[in-house]
Amino acid sequence: MSTLPPHACRLRVRYAKDGRLAYLGHLEVMETIMRSVRRSGLPFEVGNGFAHRMRIQFSQALPVGASSKGEYYDLLLSEPLDATVALEALKEATPTALAPNAAVILPRRVPALEAWVDLSCWDVAVRDSSLHAPGFEDALGRVRDEGVINYLRGTKPRSIGLADTLVSCEVRDTDGGVDLVLHTRSSNRGALRPAVLVKAVCGLAPLRVCRTGQWHQDDDGTLRDPLAEGQGVLLP
Amino acid sequence: MRLPRTDRYAELEPLLAQVEHPSRYLDHEWGACDDQRGPFHACLIYADVYEVGQPNLGLAILYNELNQQEGFSCERAFLPWVDMADLMRERDIPLLSLETSSPVASFDLVGITLAHELVCTNIVETLDLAKITLRATERDEDEPLVIAGGPSVWNCEPVAPMFDAVLLGDGEGAWVEIARYVRDAREQGVARADILAGLSRMAGVYVPSLYDVVVDDTSTRWGYAVPRPGSGAPEVVYKHCVNDFAATEPVAQTIVPYMGVVQDRFAVEVLRGCARGCRFCQAGMTYRPVRERPADQILSAVHAGLRQSGYDECSLSSLSTTDHSECANILSQLNRELSGKGVRVSIPSQRLDSFGVDMAAAVGSSRRAGLTFAPEAGSQRLRDVINKNVTEEDLDNAATNAFRSGYRRMKLYFMMGLPTETDDDLRGIPQLAEHVLALGRKILGPRAKVSVSISVAVFVPKSHTPFQWAGQLPLEEVHRRQQLMIHAASDRALRISYHGSWPSLIEGVLSKMGRRGFDLVYEAWRRGCRFDAWTDQFRFDAWNDAAAAVGLDLQDVACEEFDVDARLPWDHTSPGVSKGYLQREWRKATQAQVTADCTRTTCTGCGVCPTLDTSNRLVGERA
Structure with a gap:
C-alpha cells in the first residue's frame, strides 16, 4: 500500500474537454494536464517508483472525438492548499479547452476515481435526416433484446453487454436527425461507448457526443457527485 | 496559382x-x-x-x-x-x-x-x-x-x-x-x-x-x-554563420505538443559545432566552428523552459554535449537543483572518452535506464581511419563507470562499409560488445540482468566530408557482412540489429547525385513513394522501377567512387571547410593517421575560420 506524508492532501478537479481538443486521446489529455500542473507551480507529490511520476489519478477515459462538461482528476499535493488558490493557478496554466471549472479538497484516503465514478450522462446528436425517433427507438429495442453488441475496436473484436451498461436512452426528433440523452454505467466488465451503441442501432452516421455529467451510484441507487464531499469552489 | x-x-x-x-x-x-x-x-x-x-x-x-x-x-x-x-x-x-x-x-x-x-x-x-x-x-x-x-x-x-x-x-x-x-x-x-x-x-x-x-x-x-x-x-x-551563439535565444522551444512526439522533452542547445573531425560525419564538418553557450545561460534556460512548458525532462542537446567545457558542472548543478521534482536531465549521446565517473553519476539523475555510446568501428585501426579518436581503453573506462553507477543496459552504435574495412574489423564489433557484456557481469555480478545491444548502420558517404569520394557498399556485400557479424557473435545475450540496407542505398543514391537526381525523386513519388524514412511505407521496388524508368541503376549510382580531383555536384555550396583539407583528411584516412580536435590542440587547417571570418568560442578549458 502506498504511503502518504502526513501533510499531503488530495485536490479533486473538474474540467471540461471542449472544442477541437475533443479529438485528444486519453493519454494525451493526461499528459497535457500533468504539464499544466507543473506549469501551475502547485506543490504536487512525486511517487517513489522508478520514473518518479506525479501522483495523479484520472476518471475514466473519454472516447476520442467526444467532448465533456465534467471530467475529473485527483492530484496529491505535498502541502495543504486552499482549493480556490489551486483552481486559479491551474486555470492560468491549462489550455482553455481543457480548463478546470471546479476544485475541492478531499480527505486523503478515498476510493480510486476511475473505478468509483461509474455513471455517465451523454448528449448525443445523430445527424442523419433519414432517422426519426420512433424508428430509432424500435431499432434500439431490438439491439437491447439481443443483450450484447459485438464490434471492432480498430481490428480487435470486442463485445459489451447492455444489461449492465445501458441505463436509459431518451430519443427525440430534431432537425436533420435525432438527439439522444443517454445514461451508461461502467464496471470492470467494460463501459458502453455512445458511438458503439449508435452504430449498432442505425449504422454509421455523423455524431456529436458530449458527456454532460458523471456520478457514483451507491447500492441503494443514490447518485453521489464526485465533488460533493469536498471543501472547495465551483466556478460558473 | x-x-x-x-x-x-x-x-x-x-x-x-x-x-x-x-x-x-x-x-x-x-x-x-x-x-x-x-x-x-x-x-x-x-x-x-x-x-x-x-x-x-x-x-x-x-x-x-x-x-x-x-x-x-x-x-x-x-x-x-x-x-x-x-x-x-x-x-x-x-x-x-x-x-x-x-x-x-x-x-x-x-x-x-x-x-x-x-x-x-x-x-x-x-x-x-x-x-x-x-x-x-x-x-x-x-x-x-x-x-x-x-x-x-x-x-x-x-x-x-x-x-x-x-x-x-x-x-x-x-x-x-x-x-x-x-x-x-x-x-x-x-x-x-x-x-x-x-x-x-x-x-x-x-x-x-x-x-x-x-x-x-x-x-x-x-x-x-x-x-x-x-x-x-x-x-x-x-554558409551563413552565427558567430555569437551566446546571443541567440536559449529557450527556443515554446510550444508544448498534446501528442507524444519523438523527442518529448524540453531541449536547450548547449553548443553548436563539433571539431572532433570524424571523417564520415557531415554535421561535424558543416556546423563548424564550435560555439559554446555559457553555463549560467544554460542553467537559467533549463529552469525557465521547464517552468514555461511543464515538461518533466530536459535535454542538453548538441552534436557532442559531453564536450562542453562546463558539462560536468552543469549536469551536477542541474541534478542538485531539480532533485525531488521528478525532473530528469538527459543528454542525447555520450562520447566514450569524456564519460567519466562524475558524468556517469550525473546523467539521467536518479533514473538508470540505459546508455548509448558510438564506437562506430570494431577495431582500433578502423577507428583511426575514421578519426573517431577513441580507444578500447576509453570504452572500458566508460562502461566501468556506467555499470558502477547502476546502469545495466548499454547500446553501442557501429557502422559497416567504412572505407578500408576488412572482415576482421567486422568480427571486432561483436567481440567488443561481448567484452562490455563480460565487464558488466563482472561488476554487477553473474546474476545481474546486464544487457548490451549493438546497432549497425550502413555507411553512407556524404558531401563535404573526407569520405565524399568513397563508394557505398553493394547490397550483396552488406548482407554478407551482416551474416559474418551475426556468426561472429558467441554470447546469446548480445542483441544485434541492423538499419535497413535498402533505405541506406536510397540515401546513398540521393547523397551522390546532381540535379538530374530530381527526375528520379519525382518518378519515385509518381510511383507512390512517400514517407520513405518509415519502414512500413518504404518501397524499394518502386524506387527500383523509378530508377529504371529514368535510365539509372541504384547500386551503380550509390557505389560509384569519385576521383579525388573531380569537380563535384555540390562544390558551389560550401560550409567553409576547404576541399584541400578534405583531400588531406581522405589521404590520412587511407594511412590510418588521426587528426586532433582543434578545440583541444592547435588549428588543423580546415579553413572554416578564415573563410567565414569566425573562430571557435569556448567558455572554458576543454578536458
Missing part, C-alpha cells in the same frame, strides 16, 4: 474522426503563437508528420524569431499522414497551416526543412498537396517563394529544382532578413526573377535557378554548377 487566405478548418474537422492520431492536426497547443495578423505571412514546413517535425529545434528557433518581428507572422505545417492526405485529396482540400488553417499556397514565403535525404519524396508530396507548382522556374509571379534550409542542404541538387532558394548554414538572423527582403520587394512590385537575383546576393542564400549544370572531363557524370552568365550569382555560396 496563389490560393486565397481563408480559414478552412471547417472542411478538415469532419475528417478528424476518420484518421489516426487526429491530434496531429489540431493546433491550439500551449505556447503556439495565436496572433497571425501579418500582414506578411510565412509558413515553416517540416515534410513529415507532426510528431517527427514539431520537436525540431531549428523550426522552433525560426518560428519564434519571425513571430517576434512587427508586421510578420509565421505559422507551421506538417505533412499529413497518408490517411489524411488521401482524404484531403479526395475532398479537394489543399495542405493547410496549423495556426489559421490557411492554405499553404496562400502564404508569401514558405520554408521547408531538409532534414535528411529520405525526405525528398515527402517534399514533392508536400508541394503537390499544397497545390504549389512543383518546379520553381514554372511558378507564377504571385505564388509563394519556397525556401529550403536545414542539416541536409549540403547536397541539395536532387531537390533543388523545387526550391526558389536554399539557405545554407545557421538560420538565425538570415530567415528574418530573407522575409524582410521579400516583403519589401513584393511591396515595391519587384518581379519574381529580380527578387531571386536579390536573394542570391545575401549571405548563405543559394538560388538554384541562377546556375547551369555543366558535365565535362573535370567532373563526375553528375556535373557541377556554374553561375549563369550575367546572373551575378557567386561561384561558391558560403
Whole structure:
C-alpha cells in the first residue's frame, strides 16, 4: 500500500474537454494536464517508483472525438492548499479547452476515481435526416433484446453487454436527425461507448457526443457527485 | 496559382474522426503563437508528420524569431499522414497551416526543412498537396517563394529544382532578413526573377535557378554548377554563420505538443559545432566552428523552459554535449537543483572518452535506464581511419563507470562499409560488445540482468566530408557482412540489429547525385513513394522501377567512387571547410593517421575560420 506524508492532501478537479481538443486521446489529455500542473507551480507529490511520476489519478477515459462538461482528476499535493488558490493557478496554466471549472479538497484516503465514478450522462446528436425517433427507438429495442453488441475496436473484436451498461436512452426528433440523452454505467466488465451503441442501432452516421455529467451510484441507487464531499469552489 | 487566405478548418474537422492520431492536426497547443495578423505571412514546413517535425529545434528557433518581428507572422505545417492526405485529396482540400488553417499556397514565403535525404519524396508530396507548382522556374509571379534550409542542404541538387532558394548554414538572423527582403520587394512590385537575383546576393542564400549544370572531363557524370552568365550569382555560396551563439535565444522551444512526439522533452542547445573531425560525419564538418553557450545561460534556460512548458525532462542537446567545457558542472548543478521534482536531465549521446565517473553519476539523475555510446568501428585501426579518436581503453573506462553507477543496459552504435574495412574489423564489433557484456557481469555480478545491444548502420558517404569520394557498399556485400557479424557473435545475450540496407542505398543514391537526381525523386513519388524514412511505407521496388524508368541503376549510382580531383555536384555550396583539407583528411584516412580536435590542440587547417571570418568560442578549458 502506498504511503502518504502526513501533510499531503488530495485536490479533486473538474474540467471540461471542449472544442477541437475533443479529438485528444486519453493519454494525451493526461499528459497535457500533468504539464499544466507543473506549469501551475502547485506543490504536487512525486511517487517513489522508478520514473518518479506525479501522483495523479484520472476518471475514466473519454472516447476520442467526444467532448465533456465534467471530467475529473485527483492530484496529491505535498502541502495543504486552499482549493480556490489551486483552481486559479491551474486555470492560468491549462489550455482553455481543457480548463478546470471546479476544485475541492478531499480527505486523503478515498476510493480510486476511475473505478468509483461509474455513471455517465451523454448528449448525443445523430445527424442523419433519414432517422426519426420512433424508428430509432424500435431499432434500439431490438439491439437491447439481443443483450450484447459485438464490434471492432480498430481490428480487435470486442463485445459489451447492455444489461449492465445501458441505463436509459431518451430519443427525440430534431432537425436533420435525432438527439439522444443517454445514461451508461461502467464496471470492470467494460463501459458502453455512445458511438458503439449508435452504430449498432442505425449504422454509421455523423455524431456529436458530449458527456454532460458523471456520478457514483451507491447500492441503494443514490447518485453521489464526485465533488460533493469536498471543501472547495465551483466556478460558473 | 496563389490560393486565397481563408480559414478552412471547417472542411478538415469532419475528417478528424476518420484518421489516426487526429491530434496531429489540431493546433491550439500551449505556447503556439495565436496572433497571425501579418500582414506578411510565412509558413515553416517540416515534410513529415507532426510528431517527427514539431520537436525540431531549428523550426522552433525560426518560428519564434519571425513571430517576434512587427508586421510578420509565421505559422507551421506538417505533412499529413497518408490517411489524411488521401482524404484531403479526395475532398479537394489543399495542405493547410496549423495556426489559421490557411492554405499553404496562400502564404508569401514558405520554408521547408531538409532534414535528411529520405525526405525528398515527402517534399514533392508536400508541394503537390499544397497545390504549389512543383518546379520553381514554372511558378507564377504571385505564388509563394519556397525556401529550403536545414542539416541536409549540403547536397541539395536532387531537390533543388523545387526550391526558389536554399539557405545554407545557421538560420538565425538570415530567415528574418530573407522575409524582410521579400516583403519589401513584393511591396515595391519587384518581379519574381529580380527578387531571386536579390536573394542570391545575401549571405548563405543559394538560388538554384541562377546556375547551369555543366558535365565535362573535370567532373563526375553528375556535373557541377556554374553561375549563369550575367546572373551575378557567386561561384561558391558560403554558409551563413552565427558567430555569437551566446546571443541567440536559449529557450527556443515554446510550444508544448498534446501528442507524444519523438523527442518529448524540453531541449536547450548547449553548443553548436563539433571539431572532433570524424571523417564520415557531415554535421561535424558543416556546423563548424564550435560555439559554446555559457553555463549560467544554460542553467537559467533549463529552469525557465521547464517552468514555461511543464515538461518533466530536459535535454542538453548538441552534436557532442559531453564536450562542453562546463558539462560536468552543469549536469551536477542541474541534478542538485531539480532533485525531488521528478525532473530528469538527459543528454542525447555520450562520447566514450569524456564519460567519466562524475558524468556517469550525473546523467539521467536518479533514473538508470540505459546508455548509448558510438564506437562506430570494431577495431582500433578502423577507428583511426575514421578519426573517431577513441580507444578500447576509453570504452572500458566508460562502461566501468556506467555499470558502477547502476546502469545495466548499454547500446553501442557501429557502422559497416567504412572505407578500408576488412572482415576482421567486422568480427571486432561483436567481440567488443561481448567484452562490455563480460565487464558488466563482472561488476554487477553473474546474476545481474546486464544487457548490451549493438546497432549497425550502413555507411553512407556524404558531401563535404573526407569520405565524399568513397563508394557505398553493394547490397550483396552488406548482407554478407551482416551474416559474418551475426556468426561472429558467441554470447546469446548480445542483441544485434541492423538499419535497413535498402533505405541506406536510397540515401546513398540521393547523397551522390546532381540535379538530374530530381527526375528520379519525382518518378519515385509518381510511383507512390512517400514517407520513405518509415519502414512500413518504404518501397524499394518502386524506387527500383523509378530508377529504371529514368535510365539509372541504384547500386551503380550509390557505389560509384569519385576521383579525388573531380569537380563535384555540390562544390558551389560550401560550409567553409576547404576541399584541400578534405583531400588531406581522405589521404590520412587511407594511412590510418588521426587528426586532433582543434578545440583541444592547435588549428588543423580546415579553413572554416578564415573563410567565414569566425573562430571557435569556448567558455572554458576543454578536458
